[in-house]
Amino acid sequence: MTSRPDVRSNPRPRNRAAAATIHDVAARAGVSVATVSRVLNGKELVREETSRHVRAAAKSLRYVPNVAARSLSIRRSQTIGIVLPDVHGEFFSEVIRGIDLAARAKGYHILVSGSHSDPSQMLNVVDTMRGRVDGLVVMAPDVTLAPLDELRARAMPVVLLNSATPNGDAITIDNYGGARAMMRHLHELGHTRIAFVRGPQHNADARERLRGYRHAMRGIAAVPNKALECSGDFTEESGFAAARRVAELKPRPTAVFAANDSMAVGVLASLTAAGVKVPEEMSVVGFDDIPIARYVNPALTTMRVDIAELGRCAFGLLLDAIGNPAAHAPRHDRVATTLVVRKSCGVPKLQPKQNAQPHRAARGRKRVPEKGEVS
Amino acid sequence: MTSRPDVRSNPRPRNRAAAATIHDVAARAGVSVATVSRVLNGKELVREETSRHVRAAAKSLRYVPNVAARSLSIRRSQTIGIVLPDVHGEFFSEVIRGIDLAARAKGYHILVSGSHSDPSQMLNVVDTMRGRVDGLVVMAPDVTLAPLDELRARAMPVVLLNSATPNGDAITIDNYGGARAMMRHLHELGHTRIAFVRGPQHNADARERLRGYRHAMRGIAAVPNKALECSGDFTEESGFAAARRVAELKPRPTAVFAANDSMAVGVLASLTAAGVKVPEEMSVVGFDDIPIARYVNPALTTMRVDIAELGRCAFGLLLDAIGNPAAHAPRHDRVATTLVVRKSCGVPKLQPKQNAQPHRAARGRKRVPEKGEVS
DNA sequence: CCGCAAAATGTAACCGTTTACATTCGAGGG
DNA sequence: CCCTCGAATGTAAACGGTTACATTTTGCGG
Numbered sequence: 001m002t003s004r005p006d007v008r009s010n011p012r013p014r015n016r017a018a019a020a021t022i023h024d025v026a027a028r029a030g031v032s033v034a035t036v037s038r039v040l041n042g043k044e045l046v047r048e049e050t051s052r053h054v055r056a057a058a059k060s061l062r063y064v065p066n067v068a069a070r071s072l073s074i075r076r077s078q079t080i081g082i083v084l085p086d087v088h089g090e091f092f093s094e095v096i097r098g099i100d101l102a103a104r105a106k107g108y109h110i111l112v113s114g115s116h117s118d119p120s121q122m123l124n125v126v127d128t129m130r131g132r133v134d135g136l137v138v139m140a141p142d143v144t145l146a147p148l149d150e151l152r153a154r155a156m157p158v159v160l161l162n163s164a165t166p167n168g169d170a171i172t173i174d175n176y177g178g179a180r181a182m183m184r185h186l187h188e189l190g191h192t193r194i195a196f197v198r199g200p201q202h203n204a205d206a207r208e209r210l211r212g213y214r215h216a217m218r219g220i221a222a223v224p225n226k227a228l229e230c231s232g233d234f235t236e237e238s239g240f241a242a243a244r245r246v247a248e249l250k251p252r253p254t255a256v257f258a259a260n261d262s263m264a265v266g267v268l269a270s271l272t273a274a275g276v277k278v279p280e281e282m283s284v285v286g287f288d289d290i291p292i293a294r295y296v297n298p299a300l301t302t303m304r305v306d307i308a309e310l311g312r313c314a315f316g317l318l319l320d321a322i323g324n325p326a327a328h329a330p331r332h333d334r335v336a337t338t339l340v341v342r343k344s345c346g347v348p349k350l351q352p353k354q355n356a357q358p359h360r361a362a363r364g365r366k367r368v369p370e371k372g373e374v375s
Numbered sequence: 376m377t378s379r380p381d382v383r384s385n386p387r388p389r390n391r392a393a394a395a396t397i398h399d400v401a402a403r404a405g406v407s408v409a410t411v412s413r414v415l416n417g418k419e420l421v422r423e424e425t426s427r428h429v430r431a432a433a434k435s436l437r438y439v440p441n442v443a444a445r446s447l448s449i450r451r452s453q454t455i456g457i458v459l460p461d462v463h464g465e466f467f468s469e470v471i472r473g474i475d476l477a478a479r480a481k482g483y484h485i486l487v488s489g490s491h492s493d494p495s496q497m498l499n500v501v502d503t504m505r506g507r508v509d510g511l512v513v514m515a516p517d518v519t520l521a522p523l524d525e526l527r528a529r530a531m532p533v534v535l536l537n538s539a540t541p542n543g544d545a546i547t548i549d550n551y552g553g554a555r556a557m558m559r560h561l562h563e564l565g566h567t568r569i570a571f572v573r574g575p576q577h578n579a580d581a582r583e584r585l586r587g588y589r590h591a592m593r594g595i596a597a598v599p600n601k602a603l604e605c606s607g608d609f610t611e612e613s614g615f616a617a618a619r620r621v622a623e624l625k626p627r628p629t630a631v632f633a634a635n636d637s638m639a640v641g642v643l644a645s646l647t648a649a650g651v652k653v654p655e656e657m658s659v660v661g662f663d664d665i666p667i668a669r670y671v672n673p674a675l676t677t678m679r680v681d682i683a684e685l686g687r688c689a690f691g692l693l694l695d696a697i698g699n700p701a702a703h704a705p706r707h708d709r710v711a712t713t714l715v716v717r718k719s720c721g722v723p724k725l726q727p728k729q730n731a732q733p734h735r736a737a738r739g740r741k742r743v744p745e746k747g748e749v750s
Numbered sequence: 751c752c753g754c755a756a757a758a759t760g761t762a763a764c765c766g767t768t769t770a771c772a773t774t775c776g777a778g779g780g
Numbered sequence: 781c782c783c784t785c786g787a788a789t790g791t792a793a794a795c796g797g798t799t800a801c802a803t804t805t806t807g808c809g810g
Contacts, residue, residue, distance in 0.1 A: 396795095396796055396797085397796065397797060397798095398796080398797095408796090408797080408798090409798080409799075412797070412798060412799080413798095413799095416798085419799095440796080440797070441795085441796050441797065442797095443795085443796080443797090444795070444796035444797040444798090445796080445797050445798080446797090447795090447796080447797075447798095448796080448797050448798045448799085449797085449798065449799095
């Protein structure tokens, strides 16, 4: 009955409604498997009538190609891997979202693996993804250079996200530029004594933001003052703690710049608890524009990072690398940030020994609407 | 030299450092592929010495098995799919996180696909995952029953997450019980005029929470008052708008119960903007205990849902279904919620026509620490 | 020293596709 | 009428593993 010779000497009993294979479709349509394959992939010449038959047979059998077989044959999985340090919080979910959207549009699937605190565990995961994916987007902001290079040796296209910039493909946020833009904004409002809450020591984003802050401070204060910098680790808790220290500094700073929004939220909560009025007595700004930033009280002024866009870029770059592994020239793209002015910072009160007048531009710029200016 | 007869008549030029195959390992170790397979899978008897040789060969060749071939052969992919409506926000990332952790521990990978607003698109995605995954966790809170049943017909283990409960495997939050527990808390504090901000009409979670609220209100107020219910859609914006309406109700409610935390955050922001003091003039509570809840001002009293646990349970159930597809009895598990008391609600002011005394228990319970009581 | 069971290993079929190459079939030109 | 050529289709060899079954070793009692 079937035109396919049953090669199996002793067919295993399939326990359940087995999925139809290409052979079943071929038999039903009265053609060879090659023809079925050609019809379904639509690349080669097939007579219109034959094509219809095949399509009908496939539909009636609810045929879905077996991807494992297919990818074994064509050596492609149409899947990319995403390796994250830890899928906590809104930042990571936005990254995934951005990549997912871009990938699906191109017919790609995404394999996600999060929660990799240490590099060895990460490399491990990368190995188990071997063969399962055509390329990787790896986010490892806390990892030092060496393991990342080893990762490249795995001979698979890899795009690094927000990691210490190595040679090879990478996408990063313009942290340095963003931090400077934020400092410019504060300075224009008249602030000169600006405290900074740092991020984790080994985090690439955190370092760049700190660098931007320091550079800007050199242009603002004659003598750099290390006392204005507090340590933090990107968590609300650490922001909370840092704010207490800031509030007790001798000449009290008029503004606090937290290296990310989570810490800024902590700072805000801490100051409120301590009875320090924001923005009247102290201005607070953050970085990232996570969704909550808009809903804390007062609403937080921050640098927006279009995280989904970050993911989208990463996928685009990866796709390019997968497309022509040979001719692909490694790129390092930087995505810009946007200043979003809300209510959490104002003009500092006049104080002795300070410039008596706030900077000229201050007044006019105070209430830039959402998505204000590009840094 | 190699013991493997080169069956390929005309080996394709491999463009790049091709990955070693099991044949290469076998050749290098001087054994057959079967032996290599046995060593690497560790199931069958192999002489210790042989085993060492094979392992050494594998390591020196940096051999990693090709998963496509493997899953073609054993008809398993060691991968599960996660289908989400939209990977926005902390809720979804926590779900992914929970599943990821559980899955990795069992050697499974996860294939994620988010952003499916409509059912047809979702079914589509499910089809493309066919063969790529051993089972699915599907989250479709807004979807009506019919498509979900069709999904089951796809003949693959499926666990539904927070969806309108059908027959088959499912995990849901105890929304009804949680809502009632929250109402009990408010009532014990002395509140009787309690407004409710509803979630999306077709959302299963939202409906259950509303049901819990209504049930509780029947026990509190003699005449049910629909005017106390405001519509909302789980977004901060809708909470913001709803709060304005609540504040203008004739006998003003003394408490607002928002069907989720995002809306509660909106409510808080709105009341603050309108000059209504929380909790002195009005108490506000939410549901979910998203991370921000702790950092808004005042900190939000809410029902905690252990979202990662939800994901973990879902994976466990799915694994069971994958394990014995035949003997598996469909289950419907419900995960409990926990009351977390913070600062956003207090004892209502005495008012005419009200019970003059707050409920007995109120005082003593006011400041239960984090992770207070199980509902 | 033989025989035999158990242990270790090898052989090759099979999983379901894709695709290079072979084959068939018609049509058109000489 | 034969030959050639191109279009349509078929055949079967990969792809890289797993595993049932066959074969070879090994250990040991008689």
